[in-house]
Amino acid sequence: MEALTNRVKKVDRRKMNLWERMYLPAVFKGMAITIRHMFMKKVTINYPEQKRAFSPVFRGLQVLNRDEEGRENCTACGLCALACPAEAITMEGAERKPGEEHLYREEKYAAKYEINMLRCIFCGLCEEACPKDAVYLSETFAPANYQRKGFVYGKEELLIPDPKTDPEGFAKAKGSRIAHPEGHGNEH
Amino acid sequence: MYQNQILLSFDWALLTEKLVLIVIVVMVSLFVAMYSTYAERKVAAFMQDRRGPNRAGPFGILQPLADGLKLFFKEEIVPSFSSKFLFILGPFLAMLTAIMVSAVIPWGDKFHIFNRDVSLQIADINVGILYIFAVVSLGVYGIMIGGWASNNKFSLLGAMRAASQIISYELALGIALIGLLMVTGTLSLNEMVGQQKDQIWNFFRQPLGFLIFLVCAFAETNRTPFDLPEAENELMGGYHAEYSSMKLGFYLFAEYVNMFLSGAVMTTLYFGGYDIPFVNDANLVQSIGMNWVAIIQGAVFFAKISFFIFLFMWVRWTVPRFRYDQLMNLGWKILLPLALLNMLVTGALILLSQNHWHF
Numbered sequence: 001m002e003a004l005t006n007r008v009k010k011v012d013r014r015k016m017n018l019w020e021r022m023y024l025p026a027v028f029k030g031m032a033i034t035i036r037h038m039f040m041k042k043v044t045i046n047y048p049e050q051k052r053a054f055s056p057v058f059r060g061l062q063v064l065n066r067d068e069e070g071r072e073n074c075t076a077c078g079l080c081a082l083a084c085p086a087e088a089i090t091m092e093g094a095e096r097k098p099g100e101e102h103l104y105r106e107e108k109y110a111a112k113y114e115i116n117m118l119r120c121i122f123c124g125l126c127e128e129a130c131p132k133d134a135v136y137l138s139e140t141f142a143p144a145n146y147q148r149k150g151f152v153y154g155k156e157e158l159l160i161p162d163p164k165t166d167p168e169g170f171a172k173a174k175g176s177r178i179a180h181p182e183g184h185g186n187e188h
Numbered sequence: 189m190y191q192n193q194i195l196l197s198f199d200w201a202l203l204t205e206k207l208v209l210i211v212i213v214v215m216v217s218l219f220v221a222m223y224s225t226y227a228e229r230k231v232a233a234f235m236q237d238r239r240g241p242n243r244a245g246p247f248g249i250l251q252p253l254a255d256g257l258k259l260f261f262k263e264e265i266v267p268s269f270s271s272k273f274l275f276i277l278g279p280f281l282a283m284l285t286a287i288m289v290s291a292v293i294p295w296g297d298k299f300h301i302f303n304r305d306v307s308l309q310i311a312d313i314n315v316g317i318l319y320i321f322a323v324v325s326l327g328v329y330g331i332m333i334g335g336w337a338s339n340n341k342f343s344l345l346g347a348m349r350a351a352s353q354i355i356s357y358e359l360a361l362g363i364a365l366i367g368l369l370m371v372t373g374t375l376s377l378n379e380m381v382g383q384q385k386d387q388i389w390n391f392f393r394q395p396l397g398f399l400i401f402l403v404c405a406f407a408e409t410n411r412t413p414f415d416l417p418e419a420e421n422e423l424m425g426g427y428h429a430e431y432s433s434m435k436l437g438f439y440l441f442a443e444y445v446n447m448f449l450s451g452a453v454m455t456t457l458y459f460g461g462y463d464i465p466f467v468n469d470a471n472l473v474q475s476i477g478m479n480w481v482a483i484i485q486g487a488v489f490f491a492k493i494s495f496f497i498f499l500f501m502w503v504r505w506t507v508p509r510f511r512y513d514q515l516m517n518l519g520w521k522i523l524l525p526l527a528l529l530n531m532l533v534t535g536a537l538i539l540l541s542q543n544h545w546h547f
Contacts, residue, residue, distance in 0.1 A: 027503070027506070031503065033506070034505055038231075043237045044238050
């Protein structure tokens with residue numbers, strides 16, 4: 001019969017000779033392997049103290065972005081909620097009052113913006129749908145919580161720190177994905 | 189008056205001395221067993237390129253305490269369909285027989301304290317080896333009773349396996365030892381160590397005997413590759429499937445105590461016991477005194493035992509478990525004839541040497 005692939009391996013079915021039947025040489029060989037592994041570099045890292053870097057295309061928790069002057073970008077257009085395949089996003093829009101120009105960039109803003117992190121599948125479609133650069137997936141993930149309602153993230157959890165009062169927190173929350181939006185790997 | 193005479197006729201100093209020694213030896217055995225669990229997890233982790241327990245205390249050295257505490261707080265369940273008395277007796281018997289072996293092992297030479305020479309052996313009986321054999325054979329009762337009293341088919345299967353395995357391997361073990369006994373001509377462990385002290389170790393006179401003894405020791409202590417009685421994936425833990433809380437802890441603990449003491453027995457029989465290698469002990473006593481030598485001897489003995497404990501773990505994390513027919517084949521068709529051959533050859537050589545190498 002002609003072989004379909006060249007991956008067939010011939011199995012040696014000869015009877016074991018005396019040396020092999022003694023088992024001990026094979027056992028010693030195995031023990032040499034395990035003792036060698038004792039001194040090898042460990043694969044595991046001590047997690048909370050050490051963390052592995054995420055890959056550049058990692059999609060984590062959403063952040064609501066601000067512009068350089070610390071104003072919220074979101075206009076509560078609802079495109080992200082529409083794009084969301086898991087229906088995790090809900091929002092309520094409100095009109096900007098005179099004197100609130102330093103808080104919101106455009107005339108309309110999101111008074112309430114909630115993402116249910118138990119529903120979210122971190123696909124990044126909200127990020128792609130957003131015309132205002134307002135929602136981004138960051139490089140963190142949702143920490144554990146005791147209650148379901150703890151996973152419904154509101155504006156307090158999602159809003160990025162103000163770049164004017166807390167530039168360090170802003171840069172950290174922004175991470176490298178937003179700094180180079182063309183490099184986040186979703187376009188292709 | 190009469191009562192006083194009886195009380196005075198006891199050697200009270202000897203009794204206290206032995207009592208203190210018993211307490212120390214039991215405590216040390218339990219302590220070593222406790223840290224063997226930690227060592228086992230560390231060795232397993234290192235051999236699998238992991239880190240092992242490292243959260244409880246520095247390097248995780250408080251891990252055994254945490255484990256013990258956890259076991260104490262677990263619910264104590266005695267199944268309603270079990271035989272209650274035997275169910276409780278099982279783990280205690282396992283632990284008792286495991287610890288009883290320590291009575292005849294010489295942990296060091298003599299210690300000079302309060303103008304007395306204190307021998308570091310609880311009981312220097314002249315049938316030490318036979319005593320160990322008797323106690324080790326009793327050990328199977330702990331497992332058998334536990335498995336039987338659980339009234340669970342998997343437990344019973346595990347117990348049956350344990351019983352037949354231990355009885356089968358005891359044969360080869362005993363016959364391998366006959367060769368050694370012919371060479372040394374004594375059953376007393378203390379005398380055996382005395383013969384090996386500053387002389388050639390028995391291992392070099394009985395290498396095949398030692399190999400058989402080692403393999404059988406693995407089987408007797410239910411360690412991989414012979415851990416069929418407690419095969420997790422076939423028998424859900426075997427004889428201790430129904431046990432919980434500290435009773436389970438006793439079974440697991442007894443295994444480690446057994447490991448420690450079988451290491452001690454192998455060291456005593458084949459590797460010179462507490463003999464300090466490459467050093468003449470008698471000369472050392474002259475130069476630094478008896479007590480210091482006793483302490484060094486104890487440390488050396490522990491180092492040798494530690495190697496054996498490590499060997500047990502090393503093999504466990506290297507070799508997979510035998511199938512039951514393979515186990516029985518190895519015991520009856522290979523180890524037993526080999527032990528007999530070893531006995532025959534040893535006897536012939538001894539006869540020849542007594543005859544000044546003339547046929």
